[in-house]
Amino acid sequence: MGKCCDKKDVKINASDPCHPPQPVRSGSPNATSRVWEPGVPVRAYQETPDGVITNGQPLAWFDNMIPNCLAYATDAKAQGKHIVGIMCEYTPRELIMAAEAVPVCLCGGSAEMIGPAEEHLPANLCPLIKSTYGYHVQKANPFLEMADLVVAETTCDGKKKMYELMAETRPMHVLELPQKPDDADALAHWISELRKLKARLEEAFGVTITDEKIRQAIRTMNRERALRRRLADLMKSDHPPLTGRQLLQFKSNISGMCADFAQYTRALESYVGWAVPTNLQGVNSTTNGGHSPPYKARVLMTGVPVVHGAERVVEIIESNGGLIVCMDNCTGLKPILEDVDETAADPIVALAEKYFRLPCSVMTKNSRRLDILRHLAREYRVQCVIDLIWQACLTYDVESYFIKKLAEQELGLPYLRIETDYSPGDSARIALRVEALFETVRQRACA
């Protein structure tokens, strides 16, 4: 990881004005003296009139995620490094990092990019695909414009065909993702796909990807995953220090940035007093049901990824009585739940095994997603399940049948499916649904 640590920390104020929040002991929630409001301790940061963040709060750092990444990528490019755009969590960033290149997430979260995309793409397509493609035709995503290569994969039909259009003008490598996760020959095929990617990267960038370089990248990525997992763990508390919206902010379009790691660590240090003791984990607590308002219903959010710029539904949920304690999607826990074996004899096999286990709805059968949801619902003591579907995302849409069944019949939790896109026209209607859902949750908690 080396040198980047020395220079990119400049925006962090040396004299730390951050006051760690007062820990609330989980065993003795004191509702009378203090009305609990998740996320309060980390809101107080200031911006100067010219927009420079003067306070070294970790959340302020990640609020600036795009400029941070842009500065990092620009420097990397100036140093002769290559930029590789990626669009899915199935792509192992480690291989790209081992090629001394910088993997950058290109998924579009802007509603404004959808109009331009519809000049080529059908209106009835998922907004994530359209927004990503809109950036491509408008040449409006600086990371994509910097990219020397785009690595894509055959996940859903919409993405797969969109990549063909994008490949008309950009160098593109498509990984063929097998879709029967439990077949041994499927994994074998995925391993060979990763070997082809390695060869492509070596050829394109004139480098040799050694096993040791891959292992080094694996260690970096494992560290990042562990840091983000620990942050997510904070939400298991009866009184999490963050909102789900804030936790969602703790991510980066570029993995492995040392400055990010420093901020993850700082965040953990300042919030650590909030972590629920392990001996209380798994206790089915509705203790905050005894609080007077604001009562927050603990939400497990599942379904499609919530990429940067497309956080509208998350904000609606949390401003209408919910607290998203857990997100299992690709911008949440799904990609960071498991690590890659750092000691495997063949690191590419280790990568293939980890990434192939991602429970995306393009897989058939995708029973691993249900297993994870069962586990997370218990770990985070959730009170309801909200399933977010981007309009025209057929695989998640169809799979919602199983999620509803799991939530209502097996877990006994109220379930709400929200199908929407990036435009705000239905915000009031979504608010009505989540409010009604939380009224049901409250009635159950008080019964």
Add this chain to the structure above:
Amino acid sequence: MYAGIDAGSRAIKVVLIGEDGPGVVAQGQVDQGVEQDKIACRLLEEVLAQTGVDRSQVCRIVATGYGRNAVSIADTTITEITCHAVGVRQLVPAAMTVIDIGGQDSKLMRLDTNGRVRDFAMNDRCAAGTGRFLEVVADRLGLSLGDLGPMAARSRNPAVISSMCVVFAETEITGLLAAGRACEDIVAGVQTAIAARIVAMAGRNIEAPVIFTGGVARISGMETALQTALGRPIAPAPEPQMTGALGAALLARRQRGSD
């Protein structure tokens, strides 16, 4: 005294109830408008004046409906989903399913044996299957909403309206008129189409008794159309437009002493 105010998309409704008992002290209804906060406030004053109750005797007000957050005199808001369930349960204690069709929404609520909402479904970004659909049709045919029911009842051969979208359905109706189809067949066809949308939204798993609420339940023929589409009996709530406001008033009473 407790008040429920249902600020719906087409009308505002107020229900006033006493300290106990199922009876309604007074109620009122007025068309929705631009300044809905003022309209709601004036309506409440009128209802109070009718019964000689002073404003100070109303100890809690709950607002519901799409305009609930605009009603400044309310102490709190509760969604119409919960309010309709509570209102219907009061009127029909055995109710297990509520179908509510209002001006811009259609909703289906499944209740548990305690009368709590177990699960609900509602229309998305589309007005098909709502009262707005009927308004557009009435307007196109030069009829009032009250004419629709008797007219549909005369149909022997309802037209097939296949468009999912109100705007396209209007075009389709223009086509049907041009082809010489009778108005009664078109109106009956629209009622069938709305019922079909509700069934598609609700799924087949519907437990009886099914109670029909919302302004659209007042239009005769809709109940029969829904009954046919769902394949089970449906009873309109007594005064179906008032159940949301009634539920809000009952919830206000349940919350007594909460602040």
